[in-house]
Amino acid sequence: MKKAEMQIPVAEKSLFSWVFSGNMKLQVLLIIIILITVFARVLPLEMQKRIVNEAIRLKKIDLLLLYCGIYLVAVFASGGLKYLINILQTVIGQRATAAMRKELYHHILTLPLSFFRKTQPGMVVSSLVAELASAGDFVGMAIAVPVTNILTLIAFAGYLFWLNPLLAAVSLSIYPIVLFLLPMLQKRANTENKKRVDTTRKLSSLIAESITGIHEIQGNGAYHIENQKYDNLVNKLTKIRIIWNFYRFGIKGFNNFFNSLSPFLIFILGGYLAINGQLELGALVAFLSAQEKLYDPWKELIDFYQSYQDASISYYRTMEYFDLLPEYELEPSGRKPFDLAGSLEVQELSFEPESGIKLIDNVTFSLRPGEHLALVGFSGSGKSTLAQCIGQLYKYTGGHVWIGEKEVSNLSKRDIINNLGFVSQMPFIFSGTIKENLLYACSAKIKEDGSDKDDVMPTLDDMIEVLQQTGLFVDVLRFGLHAIIDRQKNKEMGNQLIRVRRKFHLKFGKELSEYVEFFNENNYMNYSSITENLTFGAFGQESFSDKNLFKNEYFQNFLSENELIDPLLNLGAKLTQRTVDILRNLPAEEMFFEQSPISSEELSEYKILADRLKKIDLHQLSSDEREKILKSALRFTPGKHKMVALSENLRQLILKGRKRFREKISMYFPGAFSFYQRSDYIYNQSILNNIFFGKTKTNNPRIQDKIYQSIIQLLIEEDIMEAIVNIGMQYNVGSQGDKLSGGQRQKLAIARVLLKKPKILIMDEATSGLDNKSQARIQSLIETRWKGKSTLIAVIHRLDIIKNYDKVAVMKAGKLAEIGTYDELVESKGMLYELITGKK
Amino acid sequence: MSLSPEKNKECQACEFEENIEILREIYFFSGLPMEVLKVLAYLCNRETFKQNDYLFQKDDDDSQAFYIITGKCGLLYTNRESELLIREYGQGEFLGGLALLGNLPRLYSLKALSALSCLILDRDKFSRAMQQFPELIPKMFKGVVRRIYAWENRLLVDYSACCESCKELIGVSVL
Numbered sequence A: 001m002k003k004a005e006m007q008i009p010v011a012e013k014s015l016f017s018w019v020f021s022g023n024m025k026l027q028v029l030l031i032i033i034i035l036i037t038v039f040a041r042v043l044p045l046e047m048q049k050r051i052v053n054e055a056i057r058l059k060k061i062d063l064l065l066l067y068c069g070i071y072l073v074a075v076f077a078s079g080g081l082k083y084l085i086n087i088l089q090t091v092i093g094q095r096a097t098a099a100m101r102k103e104l105y106h107h108i109l110t111l112p113l114s115f116f117r118k119t120q121p122g123m124v125v126s127s128l129v130a131e132l133a134s135a136g137d138f139v140g141m142a143i144a145v146p147v148t149n150i151l152t153l154i155a156f157a158g159y160l161f162w163l164n165p166l167l168a169a170v171s172l173s174i175y176p177i178v179l180f181l182l183p184m185l186q187k188r189a190n191t192e193n194k195k196r197v198d199t200t201r202k203l204s205s206l207i208a209e210s211i212t213g214i215h216e217i218q219g220n221g222a223y224h225i226e227n228q229k230y231d232n233l234v235n236k237l238t239k240i241r242i243i244w245n246f247y248r249f250g251i252k253g254f255n256n257f258f259n260s261l262s263p264f265l266i267f268i269l270g271g272y273l274a275i276n277g278q279l280e281l282g283a284l285v286a287f288l289s290a291q292e293k294l295y296d297p298w299k300e301l302i303d304f305y306q307s308y309q310d311a312s313i314s315y316y317r318t319m320e321y322f323d324l325l326p327e328y329e330l331e332p333s334g335r336k337p338f339d340l341a342g343s344l345e346v347q348e349l350s351f352e353p354e355s356g357i358k359l360i361d362n363v364t365f366s367l368r369p370g371e372h373l374a375l376v377g378f379s380g381s382g383k384s385t386l387a388q389c390i391g392q393l394y395k396y397t398g399g400h401v402w403i404g405e406k407e408v409s410n411l412s413k414r415d416i417i418n419n420l421g422f423v424s425q426m427p428f429i430f431s432g433t434i435k436e437n438l439l440y441a442c443s444a445k446i447k448e449d450g451s452d453k454d455d456v457m458p459t460l461d462d463m464i465e466v467l468q469q470t471g472l473f474v475d476v477l478r479f480g481l482h483a484i485i486d487r488q489k490n491k492e493m494g495n496q497l498i499r500v501r502r503k504f505h506l507k508f509g510k511e512l513s514e515y516v517e518f519f520n521e522n523n524y525m526n527y528s529s530i531t532e533n534l535t536f537g538a539f540g541q542e543s544f545s546d547k548n549l550f551k552n553e554y555f556q557n558f559l560s561e562n563e564l565i566d567p568l569l570n571l572g573a574k575l576t577q578r579t580v581d582i583l584r585n586l587p588a589e590e591m592f593f594e595q596s597p598i599s600s601e602e603l604s605e606y607k608i609l610a611d612r613l614k615k616i617d618l619h620q621l622s623s624d625e626r627e628k629i630l631k632s633a634l635r636f637t638p639g640k641h642k643m644v645a646l647s648e649n650l651r652q653l654i655l656k657g658r659k660r661f662r663e664k665i666s667m668y669f670p671g672a673f674s675f676y677q678r679s680d681y682i683y684n685q686s687i688l689n690n691i692f693f694g695k696t697k698t699n700n701p702r703i704q705d706k707i708y709q710s711i712i713q714l715l716i717e718e719d720i721m722e723a724i725v726n727i728g729m730q731y732n733v734g735s736q737g738d739k740l741s742g743g744q745r746q747k748l749a750i751a752r753v754l755l756k757k758p759k760i761l762i763m764d765e766a767t768s769g770l771d772n773k774s775q776a777r778i779q780s781l782i783e784t785r786w787k788g789k790s791t792l793i794a795v796i797h798r799l800d801i802i803k804n805y806d807k808v809a810v811m812k813a814g815k816l817a818e819i820g821t822y823d824e825l826v827e828s829k830g831m832l833y834e835l836i837t838g839k840k
Numbered sequence B: 001m002s003l004s005p006e007k008n009k010e011c012q013a014c015e016f017e018e019n020i021e022i023l024r025e026i027y028f029f030s031g032l033p034m035e036v037l038k039v040l041a042y043l044c045n046r047e048t049f050k051q052n053d054y055l056f057q058k059d060d061d062d063s064q065a066f067y068i069i070t071g072k073c074g075l076l077y078t079n080r081e082s083e084l085l086i087r088e089y090g091q092g093e094f095l096g097g098l099a100l101l102g103n104l105p106r107l108y109s110l111k112a113l114s115a116l117s118c119l120i121l122d123r124d125k126f127s128r129a130m131q132q133f134p135e136l137i138p139k140m141f142k143g144v145v146r147r148i149y150a151w152e153n154r155l156l157v158d159y160s161a162c163c164e165s166c167k168e169l170i171g172v173s174v175l
Helices: A004-007 A022-056 A061-109 A113-118 A121-163 A165-170 A176-213 A212-221 A223-275 A279-321 A383-390 A414-417 A435-438 A442-446 A458-468 A473-481 A489-512 A530-535 A553-561 A565-583 A603-615 A623-635 A646-668 A687-692 A703-717 A721-728 A742-755 A772-788 A822-827 A831-839 B007-012 B013-024 B036-045 B098-101 B124-131 B134-158 B166-169
Strands: A346-351 A360-367 A372-376 A399-403 A420-423 A515-517 A538-539 A671-677 A694-696 A762-763 A791-795 A807-812 A815-820 B045-047 B055-056 B066-070 B074-081 B082-091 B109-112 B116-122
Touching: A022 A061, A022 A121, A022 A279, A061 A121, A113 B055, A165 A223, A176 A212, A176 A223, A176 A279, A223 A279, A279 B066, A346 A383, A360 A383, A360 A399, A383 A399, A383 A762, A383 B109, A399 A414, A414 A420, A414 A442, A414 A671, A414 A815, A420 A553, A420 A742, A435 A442, A435 A742, A435 A807, A442 A538, A442 A742, A458 A473, A458 A742, A458 A772, A473 A687, A473 A703, A473 A721, A489 A646, A530 A623, A530 A646, A553 A565, A553 A646, A565 A603, A565 A721, A565 B036, A603 A623, A671 B082, A687 A694, A687 A703, A703 A721, A742 A772, A742 B082, A772 A791, A807 A822, A807 A831, A807 B082, A815 A822, A822 A831, B036 B124, B055 B066, B066 B098, B082 B109, B098 B124, B098 B134, B116 B124
Parallel strands: A360 A815, A372 A791, A372 A807, A420 A762, A762 A791
Antiparallel strands: A346 A360, A346 A399, A515 A694, A538 A671, A807 A815, B045 B116, B055 B109, B066 B116, B074 B082, B074 B109
């Protein structure tokens, strides 16, 4: 079964292939239940007949009770079984949807890159999420509905024939007519439906156009022109919709009409037969109710037919779109993945995509294992494409690429990922931690069963080494320093950090005092929040935590008693309005919210609050809303949140409040706060703030570097640097890595490939987004650590870093213009010389 | 950031609004609607520098633009240990707009000639903000192109044919 599935690509599977695949047992069970149900449905009819003919006519109470009992049981049973069928049907449908979604997604990820260039992500999303659902539902029904209803129909029809063949034949004669006429009507309805879809699309693009060009419409006063276009389309759509519905209801009405025609036939013919004594009265009653019961299964079959039409249209439309084959096998068939040598041979290579333009034209060169090649040339010369062809990202259309004497186009993806590392120009970072991203390439190497995990996965030391090599180490250390450590888990670390704090103040306190605002009992701290300024301590009880403080009754009373509540609410209201005004339409990217007292998740509720504040007064707000405003005010940090200012008056009130708060808390809630002291670790502040015993004031990268350099020294002395880097590796990089800078993302992408230690490394302008220093660092890493060990093909834009490469190849218009050592090429005064001097 | 506390208070009363006013005056941003200016004014930072601090140095890729609020700084060309002062920038001047648009390792150094307070915007923030308003990017490019054109036009007016060897180097506006 599994093998057969592997052979037929998911996009070519028929809709019906999903009906049994993976659901065999459930479907068989379903059919058995259906058979019982059908029997339970026919039984009451027979009972009905016997009640009239035997029990009532012969006036036998015991028979009446018996037949009625059986009737009741049958009704119960068929109701209960129907429920069971529905459940099974849902389970099968959902499983089919899930299987389709999974298989299609797995398939889509393997499709050639060229496919994605033409495809909108939204299209893939809606295909996977919405379109397949109706097909899945249909699969759920595919057996249950037709089998149930056809069997029911046959059972009732059989029963009718058993009662009276002539009458049965006459009353069933309408169905062939319906079966003949219905598809014709449906076809017309389908045609109208397609027209409807097309016109609706036209309408929406017209609306989009006029909204985008609204300034032009208003500027020219061209309302009537646009109105006319729009009105015409609307009218057309109205007509189409009316006709469409005309057919749809026509089908229903037509069906109903024929169904109600058949009792008429029964009365005429059955009545005649009964009068003549050829038919018992009980049989006529049974006949009538059996005939009536034909209606439901029939209607369900018609509905089934319609949903089949809809489902197959959406299913095949979707699948058609993805009906492409991956260019390479994922796993090698019938052999182990190759362990390739690092030599590279490119011969008469060309690449000509469907557009018909040769992007790579007859390129030939070779590299020995461990040799480094720089690929240069103007943008558009094909150097990236060449690298991508070698890396199996594009399938070359002519010539050969041999890696370790194996033709690349014949290798499986697994062979490639085991031996080759690729860093792209625009590396992508996935949501998760630094560590997860760092291990991304290595994890992909692990076999599916995880058997070789220990061999493939790097150690912590390996990871730290790579972080250092790529220059990410300080960044990760920084993330670690900004982390808040857990009181329970890290007691020892707290003590070590206090020692670091002491040394920091001794050695650098004076020098850095200008850039760090130290915690000081007597000063207002501009880089700390109002909460921190008021409490000047770390909470020890959950009811006083940052999450709960604004709701805390004691705290609220304290604010009122000290005349703080009104100024704080005023501040919070202003803060809310200003912040919402700035951030209202920005996406939930971390970067936009760094300088905001309102987080991206909270923005929507504060939007509502800001709108309320426009209409009503502060004191008219509900207590919930006032608390929200208080919450934002308590977070306000003048040095960070620049949208409002803190008045001198409030500043003094808070400073006064700080003293009072300490007195009161010490008296009534001892232990609720541990007040900041030089000798204590503060567990609700970051490691960095603890070392400072304060907060940094500067964003200037030069000064920050200076501060971190001084701290690193102290951390090494205390031997906790690795521990902090390890904490830093747990840092969550955000969706698509949006909490990292562009440079950090690129370094992370290089680090994750280096960690894999590939034999062949392709870097497609991998360092172009980095600053000079980082670029130089990676360059020297390549020269010292990788030369002679890994074969490297580096696509390079900047010409000042290629001198030390073993070979330089210059591309022009898809052709290899020249190749040789840097000195040779410069001497020959060819293309490279031109490029260099032209640049300079 | 090292402003004395008293001074800080005054400034903070209006920092965000001040930033908006500043951005409106700069050619680079002046074409942008208020909605965008607000976002950029919010994303800006203020920094202070001591005399002789470098704002950036040759080969740095700091990708920042500076507006000088108070003080003076000098653009230096570093050539084999010697520093040549190209020109001075003072209060109200803006520089570094091109660094917001793309990678631009510095060819010069910028050094504070007195205590200096600047408004700074960096490329990462700027470009992520502008991604939200893609329709405005062409507008911004127009401003830059006009500026480059005006620059070279001015150069040609002053240019005298005596500098034969410079001839090769002019013509940046026909790039």
